[in-house]
Amino acid sequence: MRKPMIYLLAGKLWKDAFRSKVMVIALGLMVFLLLFSTYSGWENYHDQNYTRDVMQDKVQQSWENNPDKHPHRMAHYGSFAFRLKHVLSVFDLGMENFVGNAVFLEAHKQNTVNFSEASMSTGLLRFGEVSLAMLLKVIVPLLIFYLGFASIVRERENGTLKLLISQGISRKEIVFGKWFGLWGLSLVFLLPVFLVVLLFVLIESHDSLYADSLLRFAVLFISYILFFAILSAITILVSAFSKTSKGALVKLLGIWLLFVIILPKSLQAIGYYLYPTPSKIEMETAVEHDLIKQGDSHNPDDPHFKALKDSVLLANNVKQVEDLPFNYGGFVMAKGEALSTAIYLEHQERLYKVYTKQNNLERNSAFLNPYTAIKNLSMGFSGTNFQSFLHFKDKAEAYRYKLAQDMNQLQMDFIPNKGKAGPNKISREYWKAFPPFKYEFLSVSRVFKNELISILALMLWSVLAVFSLLKVSTNLKAI
């Protein structure tokens, strides 16, 4: 392959493209959509995070402002966790609007994360959302197909392909020239988007987040460049194999529909169909059932808690709980909390395993569908996928547990047992000593691990693309 030849052919594709109406309309549309989604993405990110930040501070203040009281009152007073958006959610909204944003954290009870944007929206949300990533994932592939479907087949229809070959340009040069041309063209749409995103990453990331966000950005950037290379290769391949340019276009449109709409949606639906999940009430029933089996702290005759009492009395060498050196109520609650939390988490874990099974059907289809690969990868690195949400949920639950147990500990240490002398309250200084909820995003290494399949699939597709182009160049029909 001769470089100048490839540049020449690629350059010709550019010239032709920029002369065509499709490109003019596409560029106009993209500029408009870019502006719209940048604005709406940024506004969403900024406003929501601002609100949640303010709320989180407010919640902490009201926590600290509580007067002296019994620590168990504080365990019920509880706290809230508000989910913060990653700056890259400006780029890819992912599941942002379908997962909850705020959760009330209190003793004894795991509350659901409520107020997802979806729960406050009309049915319109199901049409999807416009984000910068959506433009790159959904709209630009269509544009690549529009711009490239005729690239080889039209040359053949016009007889110019034969001419090129007879002038001594090799088939390989033609195929790769066209491919580079189309790929380069697609980057015209990609670069502005990533410039905008880079800008946001630079202004929004502070200190420790800086390297993390930049790394995420870099992975996204490279992935999308590869994705476009794959799409361009598919376009060239279809164009090379088709008899007429109309046939090439229809095939490519079919591929687009299959990749972007039909496959992902059907597979997700089938996954859901194959692996049914319990409703909340069913799971709560199961949790309660297990809890009663293990030990019901509400039941005065419960064997588990009776045995616990006996062993504590024995260990401390006293006859009745009132004589224990710590508050017995606090002790029982601490044990109960540990028990109920473990059982709840076990059931939740089981539920999430089913979700994973439901999703894996679609996730693994990345090997058949490059769109799926980029979709999951893009959400993962933008911090807007299910794992990112679970990470928040886990952190919130850990905070809740710590809050409840710290309060139980304070009760054990400072509140006298029934019938004993002593204050029934402790100083408010203890509230201030309890740290506020602080959310940290999933580490990049975890994201890499989560998205391993998507990354692998994307790489495999890239190799396959180059390989097929090589293959097609050897038997490209001139007429």
Place this chain on the structure above:
Amino acid sequence: MYRLLFKSFFRTKIFFVSLVLLLTVGLVSICIGKQYLVKQEQAIVAAQEFQKESIKRNIEYHNDDLGLLLYYLRFTLIKKPSNISAISIGQSDVNPLLQTVTIRGLEGQKYDTDFENPSLLMSGNLDLGFVIIYLIPLVLIALTFNLYSEEKELGTWRILAAQTSGKSKFLYKKLAVKMLFVFVVLIFLLFMAKIILQIPLDRRYLVILIQSVLYSLFWSTLCFFIVSLLKSSSFNALVLISIWVVLTILLPAMVNNYVLNKYQVPEALNAMVEQRDGYHNKWDLEKEATMSGFLEAYPQYKKYTVPEDKFSWIWYYGMQHMGDITAKETSAEMTEKIMQRHRVNEKVALFVPTMHAQLSFNTLAGTDMVSHLDFLKALTKYHESLRLEFYPKIFDNNPADTIDWKVHNAKFYTPKHEFNWVYIILPTLLITLLITVFGRFNLRKL
């Protein structure tokens, strides 16, 4: 003539592909709807069991302390499911079908969600509504985009033109054959849905049928309009798919983005915190701070005395209710914001048949936002009726066995299902007529 057209159409590959695609995806979507109904049924049974069991068990432990018993007991209100909702699952996967509440403050319980896989929520349900809104247009496009151009490009148009008297009439007939095929499949699928999902043949079903037919008619005329421009097949395919992308993806998504940003709902988070503080702060205040507000709302309980120096249930439930009262205003604002979102969406949808079809399907299926808000209103009422029933008994220190617990089964709420025929049918009809006129006008030149 028609026989010949049908025959040649049935021989094409695209006929076969469309038929198989529509039938398989259509039937799969109906099965998914069925599964959704079964899941609802299971959840309802589970909720009924749960309530019975938990009442039974808790009475054993807390018979002497009704206040404490009712601290634990949970009561369920179920939105009566209707089978037609399986056609358009809409927002009913995000918004729970039933809510299980204690008689403590409602605001903290009202918005609890059910468990649902967010990946599924994001990709949306593959219900029959999806097949109608997304796939039927695609099939129509695939069948009609080369209605004229294929004859032209194959060189058969000249022969045809010489042989038929009305050239445009021939195109109409060809279009009619393809449209008829799509409509037959569409009606067949809706009929299958009726049988498999056991949907009663009522007004709601009929309007869904009419709206589906109208919607398909809209796409048929749109394809026809593009064909009437007499451009090449590639041009038509490109333009029609672009229109499809704009109407089913870009435009609704942009409207949605705009509405979500324009009408943000920070009130949701505020109300949540206000409710907690409104209740909990009362623990640290004089009893009077609670009782004045509570007795203002429910003066019938003035006769009960509230001991100043110790705990009493009237004070406790009063505090709980004060949480709701504190959050009431913000909560109402939140509902109003959501309604605002709904109204803007509906208005825009009048001009965009895809959006209008989705929203009207949801309305007819009872799976729209408004229907859920109505359910929440009913839940609020139910919660109050429970409280008003139990309050005096708690305050009188009645033991639990004085209450007839058998009547406290999970309760059903029957949604209203009101809709306006004209509002649902007219917009799509008008737009379709308008496009037809333009298309016919174009074809005069033929």
